[in-house]
Amino acid sequence: MNSNRPWMRTRCLIAFLLTVCAIGPACAAAFDCARTYTLALHEHGLLYSADTDSGIDKDVADELIRRSGCKVTVSLLPRARIWQLIESGALDFSLSGISNAERERYASFAWYFSNKYYLLVRKDALAQNLAAFEGNDRLQLGTIRSFRYSESANRLVDRLQAANRLNQSSGLAPLYKTLMLNHIQGMIIEPFDFPALEAKAIGDSTSIVEFNDPPVPHGLIMSKKSLAPAEQAQWRALIDGMRRDGSMRRIFDKYFKPELAASMLDFQPPP
């Protein structure tokens, strides 16, 4: 969908020479805005909330637009639709994406944080660990369509889907509701979803089981079909610049405790 709000509206900011120079020597040359670009957000916890019109992804998008000086049309779409459009080349960018072999075919990434995944499980499901959850045929898992997670979380999702034990959603909010209704007994969450657990009903009736996987890198998603390698490189340089000069840290500090923000941003980007 298109927004008529300024940040979501088509916007065109002329790159300001001093700002560009402030990014660093690598960006001393003017950013090449070949055309109007498209970027899509999706509603997901602290990444973006349409109700508050705020979130990490929105802040990162705003900063990218500001630094590039390019005209970027921002829209709000379901995550599954975003991946389809990235693959087809109809959409240039999205944010906070993770990679897998299939996505590598059509998308390029500029990494800027990593995080772990957790299984949020109802206490009355009596599943103290992942094996107990998987082993109980009565327990249903809720996930967001098209979402992929860490290795063992993906394995759990795939097995439960084959066993008809997966309920999918195009948003996070219905999953919390169905978890409270006991229609599902578990869902996979990330640090962006922790604020929801502060709601008393959810916090009191659930517990968290950690997947024993390393943190998974997240980054700017770039469509290989619509962006040439040189274009991808200059957008990746913008992200790297934001990490270097502390802009990214300042964005994450708005939403997380400093220790968590630091741990999410302190990672070795994949080659």
Added chain:
Amino acid sequence: MIPEHPPKAGANLLLLLPWLILVAMLGLTWVVWDFERTSTRKELRSEFDFALRETVNRIEQRVASYEQMLRGVQGLLTTTDLTNRKAIHDYVDTLQLDANFSGIQIVGIAQRVAEQDRAAHVATMRRLGISDYTIHPESRNDMYVLIIQREPFAGLNVAPIGFDIWPDPIRRLALEKARDTGLAAITSKVHLAIDTEAEAPSSFLMYLPVYAPGQPHNTVAQRRSNLIGWIYAGFHMKDFMASLYGKQWPGLELSIFDDVNPTASALVYRAGADSPQRPPGSAAPLTATEYMVVAGHTWTLSLSTQSEFESRFGRSAAAVIAVAGAGLSVSLALLVWFMITGRARALRLAAGMTEELRHMAQHDSLTKLPNRALFSDRLNRELARARRNGDHCALMFLDLDDFKIINDSFGHAVGDDLLREVAQRLQLAVRAADTVARMGGDEFVVLMPELKESHAALGLAEKIRAALHNPFVVDGHTLSISCSLGVAVFPDNGVDEISLTKSADDAMYRAKEGGGDRVRIGHLEA
């Protein structure tokens, strides 16, 4: 005769081979059947997942297309006033809300009116030509959200305008969401104001906010203060679903529930529930639940397969594999069993035939007595044994007297029968260790081994002669015969086969010459 060997371990293992093959083949059949069954289930699951994804996509796209249509009206209102009824009427008219947008029952405008502006608003609406315009319900509130225009203005949509929708909590929730986010918002299940009947179809409304032209609406606060009204569209769920692009998947039952709790009261749409019952014993249906967030509102989609879907997209090769595999397994095991036991049977047959040939080579075909060759063999063995032990044995030649007369009088058939009877009677008369043989014609020989005394042979010869005296009944004829016997005793009358044979033969001829029916002993060896 082929010697009988005890069954070997290898032969026993060979007999297990058909069973091993049967088990192996049935195991292989099970593996292939299980693989096919699993593949079929995966394929069916994949088709089902695709159908679910397609259904969700079709609904999302249709909602998006209706939203785009409303955004057209929203765009119009950035250039004209909310109360420009003609411009809005003309615009909606050009949209041609025909079959292509058949899900839409109504496109309308709702205006926000503060309590202090109530009277002025009514006056304005009456000045615009709606002379009987009133606000209803009558109750006084701080704020009203009033329906001021419905398009197309025909049919049910001619219901009175001026209806205040703000007090309705369901509508209010969506109105607030659209106002605060600036995005489209859908209501829960509602009863449209234009539906006057009690059993109205399941419906929902979609709202888009309209902000005052030229005023900022970057923040929630700005949006709230600068909102002037909403554009909305009303939908009957069944018409909305009928307007989806693409074809409904066959053999699937689709239910849509309002929000996340799939109760009967929350049901807004159901299709495919009238399909035939599942055949008894069929596999459990595939089911899936998906929570769709469309324009800020959640619908729960529940999809389940019916037998038509499974027969259309599933394969029935598993049953064919099971039956064919089991059949082939049994056939192959039987074939191997026949091959293995057939060889054993052939060996037994060959052994039997060999034994028969051996018997035929050593026995007289008429009387079944040992023939000359076998008799000679036994005689030599016995002579060797007697020689080794210093023992006695005797050879007896026997010739039937006047046998030619019987042949001539009663025919050769009777003669042959008589010879068979004589042979039997001879065998009964001699000792178990003695050998009776037929030399040819009516001549017989008897080997009497292990004689303690030489005259014991004469006693036995007399016994035989007496035995043949009893008449024979052959083919209804009573025949009386006699015989002449010549006896030669080893070593008295001969020391080897030749001398012993000659001595017995001479003795027999002497018996013949003496008138027959008597026994003669051979001459002593010089």
